[in-house]
Structure formats: structure tokens, C-alpha cells
Amino acid sequence: MSATAESVQDRKAALKGLGTSRKRVEDARFTQGKGNYVDDIKLPGMLFGDFVRSQHAHARVKSIDTSKAMELPGVVAVLTAADLEPLNLHWMPTLAGDKQMVLADGKVLFQGQEVAFVVAEDRYIAADAVDLVKVDYEELPVLVDPFKAELSDAPILREDIKDETEGAHGARRHPNHIFTWEQGDQAATEAIMKEAPVVAEEMVYYHRTHPCPMETCGSVASMDKVNGKLTLWGTFQAPHVVRTVASLLSGIAEHNIRVVSPDIGGGFGNKVGVYPGYVCSIVASIVTGVPVKWVEDRMENLSATAFARDYHMNGKIAATEDGKILGLWCHTTADHGAFDACADPTKYPAGFMNICTGSYDIPTAYLAVDGIYTNKAPGGVAYRCSFRVTEAAYFIERMIEVLAIKLNMDAAELRAKNFIRKEQFPYQSALGWEYDSGDYHTAWNKALEAVDYKGLRAEQAQQVNDFKAGKTRKLMGIGLCHFTEIVGAGPVKNCDILGMGMFDSCEIRIHPTGSALARLGTISQGQGHATTFAQILATEIGISADEITIEEGDTDTAPYGLGTYGSRSTPVAGAATAMAGRKIRAKAQMIAAYLLEVHDNDIEWEVDRFVVKGAPERFKTMKEIAFASYNQAIPGVEPGLEAVSYYDPPNMTYPFGAYICVMDIDVDTGVSDVRKFYALDDCGTRINPMIIEGQVHGGLTEALAIAMGQEIAYDELGNVKTGTLMDFFIPTSWETPNYQTDFTETPSPHHPIGAKGVGESPNVGGVPAFSNAINDAFRAFGLTHTNMPHDHWRVWKTANDLGLHG
Amino acid sequence: MVLEEEVQIPLDRQTVFNALNDPEILKQSIPGCEELNLIAENQMEALVVVKFGPMKASFNSEVGLDPSEGPERFKLSGKGDAGVAGFANGSADVRLDENEEGTLLAYTVNIDISGKLAQVGGRLIEGTSKRLAKKFFANFEEALLARQA
Missing domain, CATH: 3.30.365.10 (Aldehyde oxidase/xanthine dehydrogenase, molybdopterin binding domain)
Incomplete structure (x- = not known):
């Protein structure tokens, strides 16, 4: 050339x-x-598997009669725990050091739990056969409220480990208790809470929700009995880990297992874990000698594969009278469902919840998390977030607002007063992290100017006056959020999953x-x-x-x-x-x-x-x-x-962002309308601005869903009340507002190209911005905090409880 | 879920009360009842087909009657198993008051629906249950009057 x-x-x-x-x-x-998705894979002679699932949230399984199902033409096999037990596959390890039933072994612990696996020539025959499997249950009392888990009359859920006083993460104080995880200085923090001039307290609940990817989970297992090789196609966010786990579980040598993740239609954390369907399709293929496909339907996805959040965060934040934060205290009750199947690095049973000091220079802090078993589906995955960062960011961004109310101070000013300053990086947080880089004040000021924050506050004050004078029935909320993420897990020295370093x-x-x-x-x-x-x-x-x-x-x-x-x-x-x-x-x-x-x-x-x-x-x-x-x-x-x-990364990366949401609320109907959403992200070096913008739009829309209506709700019998897309909110273009995106660029000093990651920032930062807007709208009328999701009914109820309906 | 309603039937209390204990009348009255058999004193087995919106469920039900406070009061309780579709637990407490036009039945029904029915049909259950309860008493009155005729 x-x-x-x-x-x-x-x-x-x-x-x-x-x-x-x-x-x-x-x-x-x-x-x-x-x-080419999992369900597009079609192999000669392939069979289809489908689950018989528990209708009960807690029951003993007295008998399973598969005879009628087996009589149905086209049914090849019906697997139960008794069939898996000789292979030692009726239970499997979870990513969190617990174990989970693959198929019901004597009892069921949540509605939708896998009880039997029907294998048939096509998926329609399999579905018919599911109806023919007769399961005789003896109902047991149901535990859905984690705060009732340790009462004397609470049913014991995990009889398999009821006498074990040590779990994967230390001491267990009750059969329904999984772990206590503590970070920070308890004595010093509690002393500050006693002595500080101002202490604000709040119970902040981040409700149970679900990643709900467009494509549900599924797998195709093909055991080649001639060369002894198992090929497993599946919806796996971590195919190599699945290979190692499959080898450890099945005893098949790892070189004889090939795991393939084809195109995946969204994961959002839902496809990190290992599900009974994967195990059953493998066993069924080994048993039948032909490929077996399993693909769950939407209801199965929502009610049985991994949920997200469900953190009850009780917080105290202490400050001087002029708003300098002195300390943060948090006790979290974490509802893990029936098995601890959280997908966190092994040493972090509550993920990176200890990033809950957020963007602020908080000298002293203490965090304790108690994991609790309930009769709900297992999970606790990072739904478009890095291991409980969403919970942490929501907690601190709500606590800042609650403190601002207590101080009668502007919440934007309170944030600016307490941000970690640019020259403090690398910054050592009170709960153990070393923040790599940041310039929070620059981002914050840019955001406030972009939305004309002062003008918005003046307009809001006028509107409150107009409302009180009977001139309008609408209120305006300004939702502020400055979040700091912790992503890029992680350094092998402290991050591993099942012993595998997270390089x-x-x-x-x-x-x-x-x-x-x-x-x-x-x-x-x-x-x-x-x-x-x-x-x-x-x-x-x-x-x-x-x-x-x-x-x-x-x-x-x-x-x-x-x-x-x-x-x-x-x-x-x-x-x-x-x-x-x-x-x-x-x-x-x-x-x-x-x-x-x-x-x-x-x-x-x-x-x-x-x-x-x-x-x-x-x-x-x-x-x-x-x-x-x-x-x-x-x-x-x-x-x-x-x-x-x-x-092997030397440290995590710490992307951050400044988000501001302006919401108009109809007090009489509870309908809220996002007037403006400004999202400034700093993800370090920007690789592809168009893709970043797409990620931000998608993540904000998920945040909108979570904050404004998306929920996995249970009734007192343990029924999943939101198991279909009729009740589980997924925004369409109709509900999705316009977003205004912006950026600053503070490269990571330890990353070869300075990039920090962005995909999850908008979910992490978006939820507090939307929720703070709703809460802020009612601040003038005495509201301190109301829990998500802020659907129309709950917003109406908030207004009603404040006496705004006359 | 609790349903409370009143219904007036132009017949005397003892007749109405006896009918509430009569499997043949009950079979005609229960909406979707395909089979109903007395298996012991005050114990019945029934097969009842119910449609909740798009879902159809066949409940194999066991019902126990408690006529001990009759004819002023009649109670029943039962549970139904619809297999993979779900299950129901319920009870009814019916008070019978004589008046000039006949008998006023005031009923309180407690019903819990679980399983897939509750998941898919959650928002339909209350309306469906109210409709079925109304239909029961309408059918009951019709069957009773037809027998009297």
C-alpha cells in the first residue's frame, strides 16, 4: 500500500x-x-418439556400421580423429585450458597414452584399432560410478611435446614433467617444518631418487582450418547459459569459440555441464575437420548424465575443544623423468598448495598442486612443494576429528601453541600469502597441550569398557592437525583461467583x-x-x-x-x-x-x-x-x-449522573404526567454516544415502570397477584415520556480506555428521580415519604390521606 | 373476599330452610353444578364448572352443611380443587327472617381463591363471585317455586 x-x-x-x-x-x-433465539432452535426428534407447578404457596406434597399423564399419547416421560434423587439432582446449589429444589421434594414453598416435568412430543401435548398430573397437597400456613418470619407462630419454611445455625454467610438466629450482613462502624454511627443536632428517620421500601425480559427463559439440551457430549443452548447471561455448574452438578467432564447462548431477547439480570428448567431439560435429554427443549411462558417467568428488589430499608441520617451530614444508619430486611438464590458475588450476600452512602461525603456509617425466607419465589437478582445498587441509590436519595424536609432546606442545595468533592477522589467511603473518579458539582450545576431549577421552584410555589386558593387541582413535583453507581465486578481479590474470580x-x-x-x-x-x-x-x-x-x-x-x-x-x-x-x-x-x-x-x-x-x-x-x-x-x-x-480489574468503576424529573399530578385522579426528564450521565469515556443514548432511554423507561406501577404483589395466601401483563406494568410508547439526555466525561483512571459502563445507570438513577417527584409534589402539604409504586390509585390515596380531596 | 347480600323469597321460612338442605334443589341452584351427591349426613360432593373471564375451572368440591341453628340460620363451608387452575375455600352464613312477603335471606359469603385463577383472574374474581352468588339465589327461587307449582 x-x-x-x-x-x-x-x-x-x-x-x-x-x-x-x-x-x-x-x-x-x-x-x-x-x-436466532433459543426458541428458534429446532433439532431432529426434539421433545418438549413443561412444568407442573404448585398452586399453593406452602404445602406438603403427599403424593404425585403421573399415571394419567403417561397414558396420553405423545407423552414420553414425567419426571419428579423421586426420579432426580438417584442422580442427586433433585436439589441444586444456588449462586448465593443456598440450595434450591429442582422439583418439589416433599413440600412446596412458593406458588409456581416446579413440581414435575412432563416431556412430550410437542409442547401442546406437554401442556395437556401437565393438567393430568394429580398432586395431592396438604396445605400449610403461609408466610408472606418477612417481619412475621421470626414470630413464635410463624411456620418454618425450610425444614431441610431448620436446625442449621450457620449458613453460607454466617450465623442464623432462626430457621426462617438466612444471614445478617454488617458493614461499617455500628457503635460510632449509633452514637452520632444519639448526639447529632438533627436526625431524620424513615422506613423506605423498595418493592418486589421483576426484570420481565421480552424473551422468557428457556433451554435446549442435547446429549449425544455416541461421543458423550452435552450441548446446552439457553438464555444464559453467563454461559461459561453455566458450563462449570453443569459439569459440577452432572458429573460430565467440562470439556464434554458445550454451552451456547444464542441471541438473547433481554436479560436485565433475570437470566443470570440457574433454573430448574435448565436442569430438567438436561436430565430429560440424558434419559431420552434426544434433544429436549424447555421454554417458560410469561406467567411462569413472572411468578417463578428470579424477581428483583424487595428491600425494607429502615434509615436514619444525622446532620448539623446547617445541613452537613454527619452519619448514616441503615437496617434492611431483605425478603429473599423460599430459597436464597440471589446472584451476588459470593462475599456480598446483600450485593453492593454498602454503596448506600451514595454521592455524599458521609464520615460515619453503618449498614446491617437481614435476609429472610418467605413463601415467595426465589431470586433477588440485579434488575438492570449492579447487585443492589438500585436499592442503595433509592435509599440514600430518599433519605436526602427526608433530611431536607427535616432541615427545611432545599434538597438540591443539601446535595451540593455534601457531595464528595472532585479533589477527594480516589475517595474512601465509610462503608468500604474506593470511588475511582468523579466531578459531582460540575454535573449537578449543569443539570440545575439545564432545567432552570430556580424557575421550576418558583413555579411550583406559585402552583401550591393556586391550589390552596382553589384555582387549580394540579400539583407539580420536582424529582432530584444524584446517583453514584458501582459497576464492573470485579477484582478477583474480593469478587467471585461460586469461587470463580470475576475477571x-x-x-x-x-x-x-x-x-x-x-x-x-x-x-x-x-x-x-x-x-x-x-x-x-x-x-x-x-x-x-x-x-x-x-x-x-x-x-x-x-x-x-x-x-x-x-x-x-x-x-x-x-x-x-x-x-x-x-x-x-x-x-x-x-x-x-x-x-x-x-x-x-x-x-x-x-x-x-x-x-x-x-x-x-x-x-x-x-x-x-x-x-x-x-x-x-x-x-x-x-x-x-x-x-x-x-x-482482572484493579477496582470497580463508579459512573454517576444527575437526573431531574418534573411531574404534573392530577390530585383528584392520581394520574401523573412526566413533563420533563433531564438525564445527565457520566460514564467516563464514551464508546458509542448513540448506544449510550439508547441505553439511557431504555433504562429510564424501566425506571418509570418500577417507580410508577410495576410490582410483583402477593396476597396473604401467597398468590402472585401480578402474574400477567394485564397487572404487571410494562410501559408502551403511550406511557413513555420524552427524555433529554446530556453528559459530562470523567474517565476512570484505572481502566485502559477510561470507560465506566452505562447500561444500568438510568435504572439506578431513574427510580429515585421519578419517586422523588411524586413525593416532592406533596411536600408542601406535609408528606415526608410514600412508598412506590406510585400508581394512580396510590397517588390518589396519598392525596386523600393528606386531606386534599376536601 | 367477603360478599354480603340480601334476597327476598315469597315462601315461608321452613320451606326455604328445608330447600337449602335438599341436594336436588341445590344441584339446580348452584351455577355450573354438574354433579352433586350426598355422601354422608350434611356432607356433599360436587363437581362445579366456573368460568372466570377466559379461564374455565372444574372444581371438585366437598361441602359440609350445618343446619343446627335452623330454621333461623343455615351455614355451610367447603373447599374446591380445580387442579392446575387453582382452588377455593369458602363458607356461607345465611340468616332467614320471616316477613309479610315470605322470607328474607341475608347471606355473608367468605371466599378465598388461590392458584392460577387468582393470578390470571384476580381482577375478575370479585365480580364473578358476586354474579354467581346472585345467580345461585335466583336459581334457588326458581327451582323452589317450580317445585311448589
């Missing part, structure tokens, strides 16, 4: 690297219906003609990895993103990684990608120096080529180097151009 007239800028643009709003390469197939990986092959293939240990569920990781690499190795294929999700080909959740892909696998790219470049430099007949140190990298220092007309492009690496012998250098990097 000869020298061209292209400028450095042109060559840079041609790479479509970092900072480019490159169109998503995945969308060509998604928009044409050519995606991630990338393997790059440069082809002879200078295009490339990169494989990662993560798996996209809609985040656009094939687009953005190619951009990271394009900037690192000087090959256009359009000429780089990204592959993930097949454990036979991809390097081992811990998967995609907790906004960890960019912080961890993105870093691995950059580091692998740098290894490529280091080798390319040696080759280029040889080709240019100069010393390695006499050339320098420039966008897509190595150039001889001081002689810009003498260079070798990465494409030329790639070709040379395959077609000529270079002394001292192996042929080919490949690299692998396993990246």
Missing part, C-alpha cells in the same frame, strides 16, 4: 472507533426477523488480509456488544470496526469469562479487549520495525499504522503488517497475529 493523501482525521473517522455513533451491526438481523477475557485473531475476529467471555442481550467492542478494538489496532467480527456466547470457542450483568462488560471485558489489542499492537510494532528496517523504538503508532519517527512517508499499516505476519518469516517473531487477554 502506498502513501495516501488521507489526513489523520479521515483515517481516524474511517476506523469508526471510540466516540463514533456507529449504527448497531446486530440490527440488520433483528429488524428483519432473522435473530473477563478477549481473544483476537487478525486474519492475513487484515480483518479480525474477537471473541469475548461476555454475552450481549441487546447491549450491542458486536458494535461497541469492535469500536474499542478499532481504536486500539487500527482496523476498521466494520472489519472486526465480535463473537460471544459459545463456550467451545469463546475464552472463559463471567458474563454480562452488573454493567460489567465494558469495565471488565472492554478492558480485556483493549489489553488484547495492545498485545497485538506490540507484536505488530516488532514486525513493522523489521519491515521498515529500523529499530522498534524508532517507529510510533498513528491511528492505523506504524510510522518512522521523523519520516512520515515511511510507514506500515496494520493491514500490511497482518499480511506480513502470515506470509514471511520474521526473525525472532512467531508467525500469525493473535492475542489473548484475561483482565
Whole structure:
């Protein structure tokens, strides 16, 4: 290749690297219906599995009669716990160190629990056969309120471990108690709460909800009895971990298991865990010798696979009279359902709830979390968040508002007064984290100016006066939120899942003609990895993103990684990608120096080529180097151009943001209308602004859903009252407001490209912004706090309780 | 869920009370009742088909009658199992007051529905139950008057 007239800028643009709003390469197939999801997999002779599920929340299983189901033509097998027991697969370990029944072993502990697995020639026969399985139950008293779990008349749920006083996370004080997790300085914090001039207290409940991905969970297991190899396709956010767990559970050697995550239609944490359906499809395939598919329906997804949140957070926050925060105290009662199946790093049974000091310089803090068993579905996954960061952010952002009311102070001013200052980073928090970087005041001021905060407050005050004078029946709420996330789990020294360190990986092959293939240990569920990781690499190795294929999700080909959740892909696998790219470049430099007949140190990298220092007309492009690496012998250098990097992050990353929501509320109907939503995100280096904006829009819409109506509600009998999309709120374009996005850019100092991750920020920061708007609207009428979800009825009820309906 | 309602029947109290204990009349009165058999004194088994919106459930039910406070009062309790569709537990307390037009029946029904029915039909259960209770007494009156005729 000869020298061209292209400028450095042109060559840079041609790479479509970092900072480019490159169109998503995945969308060509998604928009044409050519995606390949689990349910699209069709194999010869494939059978279908379906579950008989418990209708009871708590009952003893006295007998299971499968004879009528087996008589139905087309039914091949009906598995019960008795069939799995000889294989020791009737229970399975959870990610949280507990164990969970695969199929009901003597009793059921939540409505929707898996009782038997019917295998039939098609899914319709399987569904018919489910109705023919006769289960004889003896009903037991139901426990749905975690605050009643340790009363003397409480039923004991987990009889299997009722005498065990030690759990996976330390002492258990009651058979229905799972763990107590404590962080910070209890004595010092409680002393401050006694002595401080001002202490505000509130019980903040972040209700139970569900990630509800568009595609439900499913798997296809195919055991090849000839070569002994099990192939498992499934909706897995962490395919490599699934392979290891499948090997440990089944006894099949890990090299004989291939796990494939094909296209995934949204995960949001719902697809991190291991579900009984996966295990049953594997066993059924081993038993029948043919492939077996299991795909759950929407009701099964909502009522049995992993829920999120359900944290009762009792808080105290202490301050001086002029609003300097002195301490934070929090006791959380965590409703985990029937089995502790939270997906958290092993050493963090309450995830990163200890990020609950938020964006504030709080010198002293104490957090205790008690995990409790109830007759509800297991889970507690990070629904578009990093391990309980949503709960933590909601808690502190509500406590700040509650404190502002107590101080009779403006909540924006109170935040600014207590932010960690730019020069304090890296900042050591009272609950044990080292925040990497931030510039909160700049972001906050930019946000306040963008929405004309002072003007909004003046308008609000006028509206309150008009309301009191009978001139309007509407109120206006201003929802403020400044959140700090903690993502990118994580450093192997303190983050592991089932003992596997939470590193991630990338393997790059440069082809002879200078295009490339990169494989990662993560798996996209809609985040656009094939687009953005190619951009990271394009900037690192000087090959256009359009000429780089990204592959993930097949454990036979991809390097081992811990998967995609907790906004960890960019912080961890993105870093691995950059580091692998740098290894490529280091080798390319040696080759280029040889080709240019100069010393390695006499050339320098420039966008897509190595150039001889001081002689810009003498260079070798990465494409030329790639070709040379395959077609000529270079002394001292192996042929080919490949690299692998396993990246163990030195720290988490701490994205942050300033969100402001303006809400108009009809006091008489409880209907609320988002007038404006301004979202400023600082996710460090921005890889693809268009994808960031898409992520922010999606995450804010999920936050809207959670704050304004989405809920997994149970009645006192343990019935799931919101098990269909009739009752479980998913916003459509009708309910979704316009969003105004903005950014500041504070790179992470320890990440190779300074990126922090963004996918989950809008869910983490959005929920408090929406909820604070509702709460703020009624502040002038004496409201301190009202719990989510703020559906029309609850908002109406709040107004009614405040006497606003005359 | 608790349902409370009153219904006037133009017959004397003893007749109405006796009818409440009569399996044949009950079978005609219970909406969707396909089978009803007396299995012991004051013990009945019934198969009742109920539609909750899009869902149809066949309840295998056991019902116990308590006529001990008759004819002023009549109580029953029972449970129904609709397999994968769910199950129901309930009781009814009926007070019978004689008046000039015949007998005023005032009933309080307690009913809990669980399982898939409660999940899918949660918002339909109360309306459906009220409708069924009304229908029961309408059918009851009709069956009783038909027998008297």
C-alpha cells in the first residue's frame, strides 16, 4: 500500500472507533426477523418439556400421580423429585450458597414452584399432560410478611435446614433467617444518631418487582450418547459459569459440555441464575437420548424465575443544623423468598448495598442486612443494576429528601453541600469502597441550569398557592437525583461467583488480509456488544470496526469469562479487549520495525499504522503488517497475529449522573404526567454516544415502570397477584415520556480506555428521580415519604390521606 | 373476599330452610353444578364448572352443611380443587327472617381463591363471585317455586 493523501482525521473517522455513533451491526438481523433465539432452535426428534407447578404457596406434597399423564399419547416421560434423587439432582446449589429444589421434594414453598416435568412430543401435548398430573397437597400456613418470619407462630419454611445455625454467610438466629450482613462502624454511627443536632428517620421500601425480559427463559439440551457430549443452548447471561455448574452438578467432564447462548431477547439480570428448567431439560435429554427443549411462558417467568428488589430499608441520617451530614444508619430486611438464590458475588450476600452512602461525603456509617425466607419465589437478582445498587441509590436519595424536609432546606442545595468533592477522589467511603473518579458539582450545576431549577421552584410555589386558593387541582413535583453507581465486578481479590474470580477475557485473531475476529467471555442481550467492542478494538489496532467480527456466547470457542450483568462488560471485558489489542499492537510494532528496517523504538503508532519517527512517508499499516505476519518469516517473531487477554480489574468503576424529573399530578385522579426528564450521565469515556443514548432511554423507561406501577404483589395466601401483563406494568410508547439526555466525561483512571459502563445507570438513577417527584409534589402539604409504586390509585390515596380531596 | 347480600323469597321460612338442605334443589341452584351427591349426613360432593373471564375451572368440591341453628340460620363451608387452575375455600352464613312477603335471606359469603385463577383472574374474581352468588339465589327461587307449582 502506498502513501495516501488521507489526513489523520479521515483515517481516524474511517476506523469508526471510540466516540463514533456507529449504527448497531446486530440490527440488520433483528429488524428483519432473522435473530436466532433459543426458541428458534429446532433439532431432529426434539421433545418438549413443561412444568407442573404448585398452586399453593406452602404445602406438603403427599403424593404425585403421573399415571394419567403417561397414558396420553405423545407423552414420553414425567419426571419428579423421586426420579432426580438417584442422580442427586433433585436439589441444586444456588449462586448465593443456598440450595434450591429442582422439583418439589416433599413440600412446596412458593406458588409456581416446579413440581414435575412432563416431556412430550410437542409442547401442546406437554401442556395437556401437565393438567393430568394429580398432586395431592396438604396445605400449610403461609408466610408472606418477612417481619412475621421470626414470630413464635410463624411456620418454618425450610425444614431441610431448620436446625442449621450457620449458613453460607454466617450465623442464623432462626430457621426462617438466612444471614445478617454488617458493614461499617455500628457503635460510632449509633452514637452520632444519639448526639447529632438533627436526625431524620424513615422506613423506605423498595418493592418486589421483576426484570420481565421480552424473551422468557428457556433451554435446549442435547446429549449425544455416541461421543458423550452435552450441548446446552439457553438464555444464559453467563454461559461459561453455566458450563462449570453443569459439569459440577452432572458429573460430565467440562470439556464434554458445550454451552451456547444464542441471541438473547433481554436479560436485565433475570437470566443470570440457574433454573430448574435448565436442569430438567438436561436430565430429560440424558434419559431420552434426544434433544429436549424447555421454554417458560410469561406467567411462569413472572411468578417463578428470579424477581428483583424487595428491600425494607429502615434509615436514619444525622446532620448539623446547617445541613452537613454527619452519619448514616441503615437496617434492611431483605425478603429473599423460599430459597436464597440471589446472584451476588459470593462475599456480598446483600450485593453492593454498602454503596448506600451514595454521592455524599458521609464520615460515619453503618449498614446491617437481614435476609429472610418467605413463601415467595426465589431470586433477588440485579434488575438492570449492579447487585443492589438500585436499592442503595433509592435509599440514600430518599433519605436526602427526608433530611431536607427535616432541615427545611432545599434538597438540591443539601446535595451540593455534601457531595464528595472532585479533589477527594480516589475517595474512601465509610462503608468500604474506593470511588475511582468523579466531578459531582460540575454535573449537578449543569443539570440545575439545564432545567432552570430556580424557575421550576418558583413555579411550583406559585402552583401550591393556586391550589390552596382553589384555582387549580394540579400539583407539580420536582424529582432530584444524584446517583453514584458501582459497576464492573470485579477484582478477583474480593469478587467471585461460586469461587470463580470475576475477571473477563478477549481473544483476537487478525486474519492475513487484515480483518479480525474477537471473541469475548461476555454475552450481549441487546447491549450491542458486536458494535461497541469492535469500536474499542478499532481504536486500539487500527482496523476498521466494520472489519472486526465480535463473537460471544459459545463456550467451545469463546475464552472463559463471567458474563454480562452488573454493567460489567465494558469495565471488565472492554478492558480485556483493549489489553488484547495492545498485545497485538506490540507484536505488530516488532514486525513493522523489521519491515521498515529500523529499530522498534524508532517507529510510533498513528491511528492505523506504524510510522518512522521523523519520516512520515515511511510507514506500515496494520493491514500490511497482518499480511506480513502470515506470509514471511520474521526473525525472532512467531508467525500469525493473535492475542489473548484475561483482565482482572484493579477496582470497580463508579459512573454517576444527575437526573431531574418534573411531574404534573392530577390530585383528584392520581394520574401523573412526566413533563420533563433531564438525564445527565457520566460514564467516563464514551464508546458509542448513540448506544449510550439508547441505553439511557431504555433504562429510564424501566425506571418509570418500577417507580410508577410495576410490582410483583402477593396476597396473604401467597398468590402472585401480578402474574400477567394485564397487572404487571410494562410501559408502551403511550406511557413513555420524552427524555433529554446530556453528559459530562470523567474517565476512570484505572481502566485502559477510561470507560465506566452505562447500561444500568438510568435504572439506578431513574427510580429515585421519578419517586422523588411524586413525593416532592406533596411536600408542601406535609408528606415526608410514600412508598412506590406510585400508581394512580396510590397517588390518589396519598392525596386523600393528606386531606386534599376536601 | 367477603360478599354480603340480601334476597327476598315469597315462601315461608321452613320451606326455604328445608330447600337449602335438599341436594336436588341445590344441584339446580348452584351455577355450573354438574354433579352433586350426598355422601354422608350434611356432607356433599360436587363437581362445579366456573368460568372466570377466559379461564374455565372444574372444581371438585366437598361441602359440609350445618343446619343446627335452623330454621333461623343455615351455614355451610367447603373447599374446591380445580387442579392446575387453582382452588377455593369458602363458607356461607345465611340468616332467614320471616316477613309479610315470605322470607328474607341475608347471606355473608367468605371466599378465598388461590392458584392460577387468582393470578390470571384476580381482577375478575370479585365480580364473578358476586354474579354467581346472585345467580345461585335466583336459581334457588326458581327451582323452589317450580317445585311448589
